[in-house]
Amino acid sequence: MSSTVASNTPQDAPEHCPGVGSEQAGKANACEGCPNQNVCATGPSGPDPDIPRITERLAGVRYKILVLSGKGGVGKSTFTANLGFALAYDASQSEPIDTEEGGPSRPARERGLHLEHLKVDEDRITQVGVVDIDVCGPSIPKIMGLEGEQIHQSMSGWSPIYVQENLAVMSIGFMLPDKDAAVIWRGPKKNGMIKQFLRDVDWSQLDYLLVDTPPGTSDEHLSIVSYLSESGIDGAIIVTTPQEIALQDVRKEINFCRKVNVPILGIVENMSGFVCPNCKGESQIFAPTSGGGKRMAEMTKVPFLGRIPLDPRIGKSSDSGVSFMELYPDSPATQAFKDIVDKIKIRLP
Known part of the structure; x- marks a missing residue:
């Protein structure tokens, strides 16, 4: 624990x-x-009087993991979503994904379920939750096929939206009047919403709670660390791309984790080369002029979890709201992702 x-x-x-x-x-x-x-x-x-309530609410969560990056646009939310899909994946329970022109045949909202509709044997399959604390730019609902869903209130609190029976999601995107509505909030109001996601959502029993964060090292990051100060954070995964312009901000994120005593599970280098879907050939798009994520990991003494190549179908599956790994199991990016997931599991306490 x-x-x-x-x-x-x-x-x-x-x-x-x-x-x-x-x-x-x-x-x-x-x-x-x-x-x-x-x-x-x-x-x-x-002392924040709500922290004990948050601790009590999350008592049934085994692992709490932050997904961070000091830089925007490195694919952090896409990584978080696919990590959620991967951790929740269970071969004996999964059903084949039918597609129409490369997208899901069923509307996304038909796959979005609420807690009261589920019949889950929690001892049989891994339970995963994803909480999106990027209040001003919530993209998790789109990536996970839940756009247009709305939060329900139950006797035990807010019910998260379910992608499948063992994968729950919470985001401010479910509260907006439309997908193009701008969230123009100052820090205290954003922090209050993050607190509600932890204190008021009925997460029940989870094996993993993944926290998708915005870029930077400011309000939202300090708040999530503070709110989880009693229940604990099991580790952070830091996402980068190979070029130096991203790495310089990611170094700041590493320093942030060390200053607030958040253990770093490792660094993931995303968009590491381009893989042709047809010939499987790989070429460099973002040249690692200073050695890329692996070299930075060595210099900062942080574990390197691996590289995920740039496959254009990752963007396509994100737009469609389906798991890239299930839709394209033969992609080199899928294998890279599986290897990274295995390393994350090994490094968890």
């Missing part, structure tokens, strides 16, 4: 750091020059 990984005073904080939960957080003289000064100063003061 999880162990507490976030402390009141982050690692490598200024010498006289008052602590993130202190009334002087972000205001004390020691806070001058700290990159998180503004966030701490505007955050809640004192």
Whole structure:
């Protein structure tokens, strides 16, 4: 089970750091020059009374995993969705995916189920949850085929939307009046929504809860670490692409994890070369001028989980809301993804 990984005073904080939960957080003289000064100063003061409620709500979750990247556009949400599909996949229970012109034959909303409609033997299959805390850019509902779904309220709280009987999803995308509606919120309101996703959603018993985060190392990231401070975070997966412009932001994400004591499960290099769907030949699209994700992992002493090549059908399956790995089992990207999933499972406590 999880162990507490976030402390009141982050690692490598200024010498006289008052602590993130202190009334002087972000205001004390020691806070001058700290990159998180503004966030701490505007955050809640004192212990958050909702954290014990979050801990109780997530007591049935075995592993809580953050998917991070300091850089936007590296395929983090696509990786999170396919990781969810992969962890939830059970060969004895899966049904074949029928397609029409390369897409799913059934409307996505016909596959979206609610908790009260399910008959699940929780001891027989792996239970997976995906929570999308990218409040301003929620893409998980589209990628997982749940666009147009709405959250239901039950006696035990909000019911997540189910892609299949053992894969649940929660996102602000289910609350928007239409898919093009803009979420124009300041930090406190975004943080409040993230808290609700953890405190008020009936996640029940889960083997894995995957948290898809926005780019950066700011409000949402500090909030999720704080809210899970008692229940614990089992690890973070950091996604990058090979080029240096992405790697320089990913290094910041590694430093963030170390400062807030979140263990790093490893780095995934996404879009690592292009694989032709016909001839299976591979060519470099984003040249790793500084050695790519593997070299960065070696330099920062972080495990390297593997490379996922760029297959154009990944984008197509994401637009259709289906699992790429199930739809294209022979793709080199599918095999790479399976190898990465195996390494993640091995590294979990």
